[in-house]
Amino acid sequence: MAYLLATRSMEGEIAAIDRFCDRKKAQPARNLVFLGLSFRYTPLVALFLALFFLLAFLGFRLLLRKNVTRPVEELSAVVERVMEGDLEETIPAREGxxxxxxxxxxxxxxxxxxxIISRSLEGE
Structure with missing residues (x-):
């Protein structure tokens, strides 16, 4: 038994697929994948993410400055004055x-x- 296979040219379909792929390659990417989520309008999302991280960084920097850096600078200034001999210097204490x-x-x-200094002066 002989089988007769009819074949037709696929050149037209292949050309259509190639044109479709060429158009897709020519289009700029418009999706952003972040944490497994795909976003459209990449420049806008990237801008918002950049602004969010910038504000978060500035907020963290402000908290660090207020709660650590400034009190250490104040304490350092008092320590320098005490080292110069001013034992009457007081340290501003802030709770918390x-x-x-x-x-x-x-x-x-x-x-x-x-x-100690008062006792040693009294003993003289």
């Missing part, structure tokens, strides 16, 4: 700060130094 324990210990150190 991250370096509150360090400020308290330094105040205790200055008070102890004042008592």
């Amino acid at each position: 700060e991250d370096i509150e324990a360090l400020q308290r210990v330094f105040r205790d150190f200055v008070d102890s130094s004042q008592r």
Whole structure:
């Protein structure tokens, strides 16, 4: 038994697929994949993400400055004055700060130094 296969030219379909692929390649990508989610309008989403991260960074920097850097700078200035001999210098204590324990210990150190110096002066 002989089978007769009819074949037809696929050139037209192949050409149509090639044209379709060429058009898709020529179009700029408009999707952004972030955390497994696909977004359209890539430039707009990228802009919003950049602004979000910039604001988050600035907020973190402000909190760091307020809660760590500024109190350390104030304590450092007081320490310098105490090292120069001014034992009457006081440290502004603010409750709830991250370096509150360090400020308290330094105040205790200055008070102890004042008592030791007073005793030694009384003994002379």
